[in-house]
Amino acid sequence: MPTVSELSDVLDWEAVTVLRAIDDHEGAGVHWLTETTGFDRDRVANRCQQLSTLGLVTETETDDETVHELTGSGHAAVGNGLYDEYDFVGEADIDELAEKVAELLNRRDELRAEVDQLADDAADLRTRAERQFGDREDVRAEFESLMDDVETLAEQLDGE
Structure with a gap:
């Protein structure tokens, strides 16, 4: 799964922000994403469509709205690989x-x-x-x- 650095080469910062918000909430609709990111509704919907087209999120229809979830097995499957991995030393002196x-x-x-x-x-x-x-x-x-x-x-x- 690509890291944020790799995704930043393809996606603009707004799309990465929306992707992170979807990951943090383990799936979300445009209304919640609009409130969380501070972007206007059209901008969020556009970024969700972009992420869906790229195969990074899936759309699930509910009675209330369309819920966008990360692709993969279970919530946060993309999120596990979303952030750049660094070897942490732990309790290093x-x-x-x-x-x-x-x-x-x-x-x-x-x-x-x-x-x-x-x-x-x-x-x-x-x-x-x-x-x-x-x-x-x-x-x-x-x-x-x-x-x-x-x-x-x-x-x-x-x-x-």
């Missing part, structure tokens, strides 16, 4: 989390220093090889490949 973040940042800095050293070593080795072998095509190609790999590593560490 903020100091422990801060320490783990600091460790990751330190590891990133260490990797960055190693990549920088690797680039320096490769440049030095390239200079020595050029002195010993001259400007041979095969030597130059190997070092260009090595430098490309080092640059790729550096870019990945920088998040580019």
Whole structure:
């Protein structure tokens, strides 16, 4: 089932608001949705029709009015997947989390220093090889490949 973020790519905020109101009430008519959302009746009816056309809600006729319910098995079936899912840590210790973040940042800095050293070593080795072998095509190609790999590593560490 799509999340609110995914639905927001397709639906406007009014349609998402109406969908949430239907989910919160586990099915509702236009009258109740108008009161809950604060939108005018025509706007709510239009959004309900849009949601029905997309297959996100079904319409059930009652004696009083048409009730809009989320599709799926039982009430709130869409609602279970409607909101973006995040892994919650529970009773996390903020100091422990801060320490783990600091460790990751330190590891990133260490990797960055190693990549920088690797680039320096490769440049030095390239200079020595050029002195010993001259400007041979095969030597130059190997070092260009090595430098490309080092640059790729550096870019990945920088998040580019």
